[in-house]
Amino acid sequence: MNKLRFIFLLTLCITLIYGCGHEVDSVLRIKKALPQQVISLGAIEAEQMLPVQVGGEDYLLLASERRGLILINPFGEIIAAQEGRVERLAVQALSNKNLLVASYDEGQAQLNLHEIRPTEGERKLDFRLLGGQKMRTPQSALCFSHQEERTHLFTIGEEGIGYEYLLLPAQQQWRLQEMRPLYFGEQVNACAVNSKTQHLLVSQPPIGILSLNASAEKDEQRELVLSGQWIGEDFGNLWIDTQSESLWLTADDQVRRYSLSSLKEEPDWHLHIDESHTVNSPVLLNGQLFALDDGRDQLLIFDQVESDSLPHDPSVTATESDSSIVSIFARNQTEPVQSLGDAADDPAIWVNKSRPQNSLILATDKKSGLNVYDLSGKLLEHIPVGRVNNVDIRSIDHPLYSAVAAASNRSIPGVNLFAITLEGRIEHLGLRSIDLQDPYGLCLQKTDNRIFAWVSDKEAALHQFAIELGEIPSEFSLKAQAEVAVNSQVEGCVVDDERQTLFFAEEDLGIWSLDLVKQRSGESQPRLVAEVDGKTLVDDVEGLALYLTEDSGYLIASSQGNDSYALFTRDGNNFVGHFRVTVNMRLGIDGSSETDGLAVTSLNLGPEYPMGLLVVQDGRNRLPNAKQNFKLIDWYTVSEALGLSVFVKN
Template sequence: MIAGSCEKVNEMMHKHFLGFVSAAALCGLLVGCGKTAEPKAQTEKLKPQQSISLSGIVSSQLAPLTLGEKNYLLLASEERALVLVDEDGSEVASLDTGKVERFALQAMAAGNWLVAIYEEGRSEIQLYEIAREATANQPQFRFLGARKSEAPQVALCFSSQGGRNHLFSIDETGLGYEYVVQPREQLWSFSEVRPLYFGEQVSACAVDDTRAQLLVAQPPLGIWSLNADAEKDEERRVFAAGSRLGENFAGLWIDRQAGNLWLAGADRVLAFDLTQPMSEPVFAGTVASAELVSVARQGQALLALEEESDSILRLATALPAATAATPLSEKEIPRVAPRAQTEPVASAGDAADDPAIWINPRNVADSLILGTDKKSGLNVYDLSGRLLQQFPVGRVNNVDLRSVEHPRYTALAAASNRTTPGVSLFGITPAGEVDSLGLREMDLADPYGLCLFNKGSKTFSWVSDKDGGLHLAEILLGENPLEWKLSQRANVQVQSQVEGCVVDDERELLFFGEEDAGVWRLDIAAFVAGEGRPQLVAAVDGEKLVADVEGMGLYLNEEGSGEQSYLVVSSQGNNSYALFTRDGSEFVGHFRVDMNLDLGIDGSSETDGLEVTSAGLGAAYPQGLLIVQDGRNRLPSQAQNFKLVSWADIAEKLGLP
């Protein structure tokens, strides 16, 4: 059987491109490709204790649910769409018409249930609510909304994320989508979050919300595990190899209380510990001469359906105990929604990187956002996120700006350039016009991070070499701005890679992030005098600050000091933003940037650069603005961009003074 499975793998590889793993690797996932791999646990021969008759339903999926204190079974029907029966098989409610083979079921508030089906006759994914009818006190189906589908859907499953209902749907070609489904004025809406790519022969899916993992059955390969959260790396892994599952396995069902994943395959029933990927099953049984397609546990009863069945088998067996070591979900971090986002950058892949904010002295509503596209150049946006200008000056990585005294320009912006190693300079006029002033080379292998600071009338830059230290240089801008010079002054040796940095001009303090170590602080004046050394003020601890440490900015109140000033750091490893006191020594709190579904904006993750200002920028940003790079631009999936977050929302969520 295994050798045959390897042949099927190669055939599938010719039919469909599975970009995440090669055919040879897939064969390896089948445990040996040529050797049988029987479960160590003894396989029990299961005998039907009872057969519950289902008249005229023809079902291929079942799931238990409870309304009030009464237990029911929900059944897909190829003749009547959805049918709800009580424990003895008596029909309680149905949709009466429609052909349905797969559904997803999710508990809702107030004890009701959300159901998603693929209705073949209409080629639609449809949403229904199951609730008790108020007058008759009987369950009923209520239509919520629908979405047309170009291909038949073979797998549906729900996930609960941030108080939202997410629906995963996979079609017969192996193309899947994640949607957020939510109520609107009349019908529910489907907001596309991201696409997902599998191959042919997907048969079922389920989501383990405790561990936020999406599980997808794909015979003969096995069961895949992916991160259900679209703002995290996909991390596709094998949960169970196909050699252990029999043929045509499907009917994934999660026993959340016991922490087990159940599935059916031909004559086999298996259960796996959700905390132990690639482990032996905790339960294995066979039903003689059966073709099982769905299995679920209700109380102490194990229920199973045969293919296109008109009866439910109640199997006599001792069920496995609950998993003893079910881990808790990670500690919830407060979430703040963005108010706007920029247009996506032109380059695909990992491209957007670092923003800067220019405050227009004539009208704050006309302030600008500068953002790097590290594959092509610098972009200029307005506060609505609309792209105004593009400067194709090369692979600029980080950007920062400072005000200057000059006949033409009110501010200078500088960006580290990796195409020709050096610094690209830009001038900003009082009217908000941005000019490119050219590039000056530096003797660096790979300019990476960059931040500016002013000391009196002088402007300096700190530039990190990707494999070296931090280099201090003065920007000398003459009357002819195109003839500017870059004069190196000093350098700081570091132990590993540095990108994010920011300078507190008033206190002459440099903060820089050593990606795997934490945030360092350097007294610039003391260092230049030969006395100062960097101090690690905020170490990576895996909770408050998680490697990689990336972008950082300073939120300074109007007085430039006091309890309302903060160092903001991108904690890339857990997709959050950490606030520290102005000197970087004390942790204040952290938050994540979450979806704003009303505006159709996704959250942010894998953030590289950020910038923040305390300047009031209109009604949306009365206490200032935080801009963060978004490494995974979802809702739907597009090229990377930048998210705009109101500081007032952050302050309210974290209870800041």
């Protein structure tokens, strides 16, 4: 019985393998598609194709090595052309509903910008050259990104080095301002930007499809989202359909469609193409699949594509869904610090009371020393005192000096003290060691004309030291006074001298408040006033500063996790609003991100800063990519953006 059963099963298997008629054969074989229509393009030799719309009409824009840029209608008829030898292109809609086209012209070795616009009473379309830039190497991928009303362009060369450019429109000649480099290996052949999540997708055979943040002010977060092992050996031709939120590409003999909300091993839809055609640049137009036949100068039109809705992941939302965070611009920026990597850290502002416009910014290069800048951001002096991390300033009553600045030093665990003369000259008074393993955060406190320093040990408590200047300031001393236990890392802190309140930021938990009067008598413990909630505050919480007026003010915190700044009432109890510092296109100053320390004053510092100055550390200095620095912001812009009611009283 078992033998008979084996023979039956073996016979069935042989029948299935070799076929038992047309019906079975048609089920087992992969059905390959032939185009419904083939249109000859007439020796164009198109390399890439994108669907576009101008004046409510649908067209296809081609990159041609023979003819340049060619605009055709869905029937293959040429509507407009721009001569050249174009290999790659990208398209972005303009605010006037015309089209912006970026293309790489191999003959010119140049990246060109064109506008497609109606002419002759809206009856015709043509290309208008907006600007161009010579490129060092041939370009293998171009794609646009629209960020906060700005147009950015990504270019990736054949050698695997890419750049992000900010496009600066102008009446005569548009400019491309380099923001940052991006590094890939060779073989990149296409890119596209998911406008909803602001992720740059890059096709790089045989590795796969890579994803990274399109915003230069965010961590790159490079990730392999589609492995080449899943896709095949020959893949590319990325195109994103924004209506269905889907990614289209070619892979070997297939056209594949993936949902952008859930990129996974198997596509949501695919089509095997008959071997008589080699498809390139698949796109949807009016529900039909259009593609180029690579090497045969043909436009292929396939049957109506399935219109079933793609799976939607409700957890995937636009990156700018936090629309309550308003954007402001910096007015100035400092020269970069001299050290590479994560080096700039914490600023403080010295106000020149006789000549406010000559005030100074003291800021730490935590790998080498203290920098001194003027209000234009020019570096006036670098004081090489070691790995100073945080700095703060307090005024003093002294015949020679207007203030002292203290900085926590991690080279030799201790505190450096600096004296600031009435004219603004900085004198280093020396360093005093302290019994802490790793002095980290620091802020000063003034009580009854005495100066105290609060210093955090990186993995331990906050410690208070009295700073005693004596008759000879360089012979100052530090005397331990008090200690406040904390559960995790603290760096940012600030003291409201008038109200005798210490605020400190436990980076992953939130902002604490401590009544210093009651603390001295042992009657007070820290109170959590602003908790990390992922919305108003996103960990890490770093710098803290106080914008103070005669009877009110604001507590400001750098919310490092989402590159924003949160404002609270002066006591820290109530959230007021938050903002980001974004690109100032007019002045060519990039935004700020991943901010560590910040400082603010409400005093009038002259015509540029009549309501005071906010200084923030910039963890990613772009436009172009450079060492870290500090951004200078007119407080008036903050007040206007958030609709604040507290103004300076002269």
